[in-house]
Amino acid sequence: xxxxxxxxxxxxxxxxxxxxxxxxxxxxxxxxxxxxxxxxxxxxxxxxxxxxxxxxxxxxxxxxxxxxxxxxxxxxxxxxxxxxxxxxxxxxxxxxxxxxxxxxxxxxxxxxxxxxxxxxxxxxxxxxxxxxxxxxxxxxxxxxxxxxxxxxxxxxxxxxxxxxxxxxxxxxxxxxxxxxxxxxxxxxxxxxxxxxxxxxxxxxxxxxxxxxxxxxxxxxxxxxxxxxxxxxxxxxxxxxxxxxxxxxxxxxxxxxxxxxxxxxxxxxxxxxxxxxxxxxxxxxxxxxxxxxxxxxxxxxxxxxxxxxxxxxxx
Numbered sequence: 001x002x003x004x005x006x007x008x009x010x011x012x013x014x015x016x017x018x019x020x021x022x023x024x025x026x027x028x029x030x031x032x033x034x035x036x037x038x039x040x041x042x043x044x045x046x047x048x049x050x051x052x053x054x055x056x057x058x059x060x061x062x063x064x065x066x067x068x069x070x071x072x073x074x075x076x077x078x079x080x081x082x083x084x085x086x087x088x089x090x091x092x093x094x095x096x097x098x099x100x101x102x103x104x105x106x107x108x109x110x111x112x113x114x115x116x117x118x119x120x121x122x123x124x125x126x127x128x129x130x131x132x133x134x135x136x137x138x139x140x141x142x143x144x145x146x147x148x149x150x151x152x153x154x155x156x157x158x159x160x161x162x163x164x165x166x167x168x169x170x171x172x173x174x175x176x177x178x179x180x181x182x183x184x185x186x187x188x189x190x191x192x193x194x195x196x197x198x199x200x201x202x203x204x205x206x207x208x209x210x211x212x213x214x215x216x217x218x219x220x221x222x223x224x225x226x227x228x229x230x231x232x233x234x235x236x237x238x239x240x241x242x243x244x245x246x247x248x249x250x251x252x253x254x255x256x257x258x259x260x261x262x263x264x265x266x267x268x269x270x271x272x273x274x275x276x277x278x279x280x281x282x283x284x285x286x287x288x289x290x291x292x293x294x295x296x297x298x299x300x301x302x303x304x305x306x307x308x309x310x311x312x313x314x
Contacts, residue, residue: 027270027271028071028072028075028268028269028270028271029268029269029270029271030266030267030268030269031266031267031269032264032265032266032267033045033265033266033267034263034264034265035264036261036262036263036264038262039261039262039263039264040081041081041082041083041258041261041263041264042079042081042082042083042263042264042265042266043082043083043084043085043086043251043254043255043258043263043264043265043266044072044076044082044084044085044086044265044266044267044268045085045086045088045251045265045266045267045268046069046072046073046076046085046086046087046088046267046268047087047088047267048065048068048069048087048088048089048090048091049065049088049089049090049091049121050064050065050090050091051064051065051091051092051093051094052064052065052066052091052093052094052095052098052099052102052127052128052131052303053065053066053094053095053098054066054067054095054098064094064098065091066094066095066098066101066102068270069102070101070102070105071270072268072269072270073085073102073105073106073108073109074105075268076109076114076268077105077108077109077112077114082114083114083115083258083259083263084114084115084116084117084254084257084258085109085114085115085116085117085254086117086119086250086251086254087106087116087117087118087119087135088118088119088121088247088250089118089119089120089121089124089128089131089132090120090121090122090123090124090128091121091123091124091125091127091128092123092125092126092127092128092148092304092305092306093125093126093127093128093129093130093148093302093303093304093305094127094302094303094304095127095300095302095303096127096151096202096301096302096303098127099126099127099128099130099131099303100130102131102134103130103131103133103134103209104134106118106131106134106135107134110134110135110136115136115254115257115258116134116135116136116137117135117136117137117138117139117250117253117254117257118131118132118135118137118138118139119139119141119247119250120132120138120139120140120141120144120146120232120241121141121144122141122143122144122145123144123145123146123305124140124144124145124146125145125146125147125148125229125305126148126149126150126302126303126304126305127302127303127304128146128305129146129147129148129149129210129240130206130209130210130303133209133210133212133213133214133240134209134213135213136257137242137243137253137254137257138240138241138242139241139242139243139244139245139249139250139253140232140235140236140241140243140244140245141232141244141245141246142232142244142245143232144231144232144235145229145230145231145305146229146230146232146235146240146241147224147228147229147230147234147235147240148227148228148229148304148305149203149206149207149210149221149224149225149226149227150203150206150225150226150227150303151199151202151203151206151301151302151303152199152301152302152304153181153195153198153199153300153301153302154300154302155181155183156183157183157186157187158183158184159183159184159185159186159187160186162184169182169184169185171184171185176190177190177191177194180194180195181195198301199301202301202303206225206303207221207222207225210225210240214239214240215239216238216239216240220238220239221238223238224238224240229305232244251265
């Protein structure tokens with residue numbers, strides 16, 4: 001009875017706080033960074049670090065950077081006092097769709113007349129670069145690694161291992177391509193060809209957006225668009241970034257783009273929801289675990305610098 005009462009109380013709390021309590025985005029929290037008397041316009045600092053994966057909000061799953069970042073970018077978009085955004089981005093990438101959503105939201109900010117500068121962190125590659133090219137200017141730190149233009153559909157095949165132990169997959173499918181990249185069946189060349197077509201289509205979109213966003217011809221881009229990581233100097237030479245610098249350099253660039261000021265500067269953050277607090281109380285959750293649960297459950301295209309990105313977490 002006590003257990004039922006506890007569960008009922010939790011359900012009541014989640015219902016009472018609405019969407020945010022149910023795992024939706026929390027409220028925006030603003031922290032003043034620089035106050036200037038008479039300033040009517042503001043610049044917003046946003047930091048995003050981790051995997052580009054939205055997460056499902058489950059008790060055992062930690063969301064990546066996508067959901068809070070989209071929430072903060074939307075807040076900046078609708079605030080008429082915001083003149084520009086400096087996004088500090090440290091990510092190996094992640095889901096193709098998540099990277100595309102962030103790119104779309106950054107592009108939307110610019111379409112509203114707001115200025116956007118991306119400051120690359122330690123690693124801002126693959127999906128991180130994909131999103132960053134929507135910015136007006138990109139600043140790389142001297143030690144940044146970027147690039148990794150490419151797509152991967154990861155998979156593990158254990159069919160031969162199962163056969164050694166007398167285990168056989170007897171799944172019944174509706175068509176020859178229903179069990180694409182099944183880990184328990186021998187690799188089918190026809191399935192590989194189908195998935196390679198998907199990878200190629202996603203790759204062409206990646207190259208197209210980088211070419212358009214950075215104004216780099218695709219033939220010149222081809223030299224570095226083979227999945228390789230690039231240093232900041234190499235990225236600058238390839239036209240993937242505008243300058244190499246630090247926080248103050250990126251902020252100065254944004255101020256110049258926005259007309260010089262005076263500006264009030266604020267930092268955005270997303271307040272944790274009730275479900276976030278419950279998850280933290282139950283132990284740390286890993287966005288990498290969430291990503292790999294998806295990867296192993298079905299073929300999934302990733303703009304990811306490495307399929308083993310466990311070293312980057314919020």
